[in-house]
Amino acid sequence: MQRSEEAPQTAIRMSGMTFAAVDRYQDLVYRTALTVTGNVPDAEDVMQEVFFRYFRSHPVFESETHERAWLIRVTVNTGRNLLRSAWRRKRVDFDPELLVQSEEQSRDSRVLRAVMALPEKYRIAIYLYYYEEYSIREIAELTEQSESAVSQQLSRGRRKLRSKLGGAKA
Amino acid sequence: MNLKHEIKNAYDSVHAPQELTERMKRELYQKDYHEMEDELTCEAVRPAKPHGARYVFYIAASLALCAGLGLSVWSLRDQRTDYKPGTNVQMPAVSDVDAATEPTQNVTEPPAA
Known part of the structure; x- marks a missing residue:
């Protein structure tokens, strides 16, 4: 396979949006995840999943309010799915x-x-x-x-x- | 202090672990890097698409389909049985025919003019 020198620069450009979102909303997502799951390990898993989903879907938002609402909704749903999951690890309360x-x-x-x-x-x-x-x-x-x-x-x-x-x- | 302020103060003390954030960024970067690398590599290696050959193939396939359809319609036309009203009329029973053709005894002759 051929290697390209352009990849790192493009990667930085593409990841930039998600990195900015992580910096801006990490506490919001973590607090929401912690509230839904009630324990730290699950909250960390949920936070990771939410930002990976953000990265994969590259959502376009009308405003910051819209972006916050999207993140909260995805975090709540991801957290609830995790709570329902049969494979969930043993719960360690916050x-x-x-x-x-x-x-x-x-x-x-x-x-x-x-x-x-x-x-x-x-x-x-x-x-x-x-x-x-x-x-x-x-x-x-x-x-x-x-x-x-x-x-x-x-x-x-x-x-x-x-x-x-x-x-x-x- | 009211409940709202207490809850606000309590949640203000909760922050995402910095270690987790950094690890997540590293993983995102690596994922992004590899995806972009694959995309760029695929573009460089991918051979030119045979546009002309593809169109010729589509046209030939369409013509073959039309010809096949035409032939099948033609053969159906040859095999069909046309509706002829005379042939489908049920013949009357022989006894009925005889009865109708035999001269009857009680036929009254029309009065001579």
Whole structure:
């Protein structure tokens, strides 16, 4: 087979788009994946799969909002597929204590643990609503559910979270 | 502090592992490199397409198909049995014919003028 000197330059050009997306959205995808799967190894697998899919499909987006929504939807679906997979590795639950370095972070880890202890559907609704600040209608579109289902998940998730955190007010 | 701020602060402390990001970029680059290399190599090695021969083949195949179709239609035309109303009329029974042709005894002659 003949070798070409043009390949590395072209590869850099072609990978550039995905690299920029990785740099910009790595935390978004990782947080979403962690919220869906509830554990670090699965979240890492999901993140890798999402960016490989991004790389393979070279999607064209109308705006940054559209791109974020695409990434969240793909991450949620990939994570759910992984959770359903029979070949999934033994689950190692997320340990927020690994993040703890100060008193403030200790409080954050308590909140994270409480969120991660919720059932998967409540976690996703809580994360997208409170952290990503999506509306109920947008969450319904992203997670392919009805608005009433999302609304119910939010109110139940909030109630459970409050009881776990000892009555924090929303 | 309300729930929203607590959740925001908690998630702000979660970041994608840098090691994973770097490894992923390396794998993406290698994948991209090999795919592009294959594409470029294939383009260089691929022989010129025989456009003329292909068109001649298509035309010959079309002509052969048309000829075959024409011949089959022609042969069907030769073998067909034309509909002739006279031949398909059911002949009456012999007894009925005899009865109709024999002169009857009770025939009344028309009155002579």
